[in-house]
Amino acid sequence: MRDWQSQTHVKHYCKYHVVIVPKYRKKAIYGALRRDIGKILRELCCQQGVELVEGYAMRDYIHMLLMILQQCLRDQQEAFKNFWAGRAKYLSFKKKTARQSIRLTKAAFNMKGSQLFIAKSKEPLAIKWSRERPSEPSSVTISKDKSGRYFVSMLCEFESKPMPVCDS
Known part of the structure; x- marks a missing residue:
């Protein structure tokens, strides 16, 4: 099939x-x-x-x-x-020694709670979250730096809050 x-x-x-x-x-x-x-x-x-x-x-x-x-x-x-x-x-x-990355659109990943599943993977990625997500991500970029560490960045939409007005 x-x-x-x-x-x-x-x-x-x-x-x-x-x-x-x-x-x-x-x-x-x-x-x-x-x-x-x-x-x-x-x-x-x-x-x-x-x-x-x-x-x-x-x-x-x-x-x-x-x-x-x-x-x-x-x-x-x-x-x-x-x-x-x-x-x-x-x-x-891309050079093997340079920063490597892949960008995934919504169809290529799935969020279940705080777990991130990428396409064709049954196991979630082991992620240590640095902050709360403001909304569901529309795309995810997974990158690897020269020292072999992986980073996940997500593109999320949110409403910006106006800054307080200053007197000066």
Whole structure:
């Protein structure tokens, strides 16, 4: 049975078959390269927010079945639009040593009380809350700093209170 993804107004089943073939279909993928290629491709998929559903490294080709998170596609589309409009530089991959983050919209996470569940996870994230939430979050950003600590920031709507008036 298909594993349908769902968002606020849409259900989708979006998987891509990717085949990487050496020039002239030369049997060049063997030995240490064949052992390491899976690790390299999994790491690249993780950096780009792509789920590697299945993959095979044969002697003359590599076959992968990928499921791309829709939020990553939207972010990439927006980045390319900004590049072509001259508002931004060309896209670059996130570096492994730099701050890594993922932004999840309401369809990709669920709040049950004070527990945060992300998509495809049965266990809640272990979070130490620093303050009360003013309302339900509309998006969540999970980021990892260089020392390996994770942080969760939430976008919530609330009514601002007017500041007291000063005499001076």
